[in-house]
Amino acid sequence: xxxxxxxxxxLTRYLLGDLSEEEQERVEERYISxxxxxxxxxxxxxDLIDSYAEKALTPQQLVSFEKYFLRSPERQNRVAFAEAxxxxxSHQWAAAKAPAAxxxxxxxxxxxxxxxxxxxxxxxxxxxxxxxxxxxGGWLTFEVFRLRTQVQRAEAQRAALxxxxxxxxxxxxxxxxxxxxxxxxxxxxxxxxVPPNQVSSEIVSFFLTPGLVRGTGEAxxxxxxxxxxxxxxxxxxxxxxxxxxxxxxxxxxxxxxxxKDAGKPQSRNGGKTIAVRVPAALFxxxxxxxxxxGTDSSDKVARYAFSVLRK
Amino acid sequence: xxxSDINVAGEKYECVRCGIxxxxxxxxxxxxxxxxxxxxxxVARKLGEGAEIQHGSFSSYFYGVxxxxxxxHLRRVDRNLAPVEILLPHQHPSVRPFEMHEGRSDQVxxxxxxxxxxxxxxxxxxxxxxxxxxxxxxxxxxxxENRKRLAETLGVPMNSLRIRVHRIREKLEGCLINCLARSxxxxxxNHPHYHS
Numbered sequence: 001x002x003x004x005x006x007x008x009x010x011l012t013r014y015l016l017g018d019l020s021e022e023e024q025e026r027v028e029e030r031y032i033s034x035x036x037x038x039x040x041x042x043x044x045x046x047d048l049i050d051s052y053a054e055k056a057l058t059p060q061q062l063v064s065f066e067k068y069f070l071r072s073p074e075r076q077n078r079v080a081f082a083e084a085x086x087x088x089x090s091h092q093w094a095a096a097k098a099p100a101a102x103x104x105x106x107x108x109x110x111x112x113x114x115x116x117x118x119x120x121x122x123x124x125x126x127x128x129x130x131x132x133x134x135x136x137g138g139w140l141t142f143e144v145f146r147l148r149t150q151v152q153r154a155e156a157q158r159a160a161l162x163x164x165x166x167x168x169x170x171x172x173x174x175x176x177x178x179x180x181x182x183x184x185x186x187x188x189x190x191x192x193x194v195p196p197n198q199v200s201s202e203i204v205s206f207f208l209t210p211g212l213v214r215g216t217g218e219a220x221x222x223x224x225x226x227x228x229x230x231x232x233x234x235x236x237x238x239x240x241x242x243x244x245x246x247x248x249x250x251x252x253x254x255x256x257x258x259x260k261d262a263g264k265p266q267s268r269n270g271g272k273t274i275a276v277r278v279p280a281a282l283f284x285x286x287x288x289x290x291x292x293x294g295t296d297s298s299d300k301v302a303r304y305a306f307s308v309l310r311k
Numbered sequence: 312x313x314x315s316d317i318n319v320a321g322e323k324y325e326c327v328r329c330g331i332x333x334x335x336x337x338x339x340x341x342x343x344x345x346x347x348x349x350x351x352x353x354v355a356r357k358l359g360e361g362a363e364i365q366h367g368s369f370s371s372y373f374y375g376v377x378x379x380x381x382x383x384h385l386r387r388v389d390r391n392l393a394p395v396e397i398l399l400p401h402q403h404p405s406v407r408p409f410e411m412h413e414g415r416s417d418q419v420x421x422x423x424x425x426x427x428x429x430x431x432x433x434x435x436x437x438x439x440x441x442x443x444x445x446x447x448x449x450x451x452x453x454x455x456e457n458r459k460r461l462a463e464t465l466g467v468p469m470n471s472l473r474i475r476v477h478r479i480r481e482k483l484e485g486c487l488i489n490c491l492a493r494s495x496x497x498x499x500x501n502h503p504h505y506h507s
Binding site for chain 2: 038041043046056072074078084
């Protein structure tokens, strides 16, 4: 092995023209007479050419190679062959490695595509798939129809609710207006004292002062017409003890027939005035006692005698 | 002359002839084959004239004659060297446009060579094809180790493997030259303006 390597080195130097004339002649005489040495020369020449083709020569070898070795056209052709051969071999090995890496991916893709191609399925599988397709298709059609009906129904319900909501809003708006009108009317009545015995078709107002006995005797009774719906009582008194007051109406026997929180009194002419609206139906032709009591107490602040005549 | 057995003598003659051709090639002589034939003819003439060659020194005798032919060749070349200026117009070195175009399209040339090499390699027996491709597998150290394994697998010394590969390369090279020649012939037929 060592001898082969030594011979290779010697032959390489010979091929590059790096030997002395005597050394050259010894090498030449030997390869002409020794077939084995001649073969080794051929192999060394191949290696040298391959090294050049693969750019593996040392700078010194490269100079000798191009100046000395490449003198003959035959050698130039051999170098051209070696360059093409090396390119071919590299291409072959690269191509051999690439498909191995790509094969797995390709196989996976191919198997997937094969699976997706119904023509490649067995007959039983194709029939089963067709049946499944029909069932699923029918179910989907039914579901679509059902959902469409539900949507239409929901749309109708939504429209009805919207209309109902609009009606309610209109009602609320009307009630609010009515409430405002009533509040305004009530406030006006509260502010503007109603003359005694003023009679309206709906409300009858009376102004009462404590201790004043109104309506004793037939002629002095307070007339409440049958058409009256409410009786407005305006009560004056002098008291500062309470913020709020209740109005309690009793009959002459002392039995309470009506009570209401009258709220805060209004100041008027140095005294206090409080107004309550009592349903006219409460009163009959009779005598009543109207009491003003501090809220949450039993302290009677003022007392009024109220004699009624219903007509 | 070489051996009493005509087959062995033939092999020895071929061996010497190859060595002489290689000698002229390595010495940079053109054409090496013609000079090798001139050497063999001279030896044959000498032997015909009754020259005696000692047994076992045939190759040395051939080598001696080859050296004479070589030196004569060198002297002849020196005499025949002439400056370009004195050459006749038809003797001027020239480049044919088509060949120049071919030289510029190296990539196309390489593709043609690769295609031819593919065909040539495919024409080899499967074992031979695998062997030569395996021989060139890998780079540098890996390639050396690979070649050792290949030689072990084949059960031959490394040097024998190299020789085998050389023989296959020679075949492939010849095949490539023929293949490319066929391609050029086809090209010429398809290019009427091409003049060889």
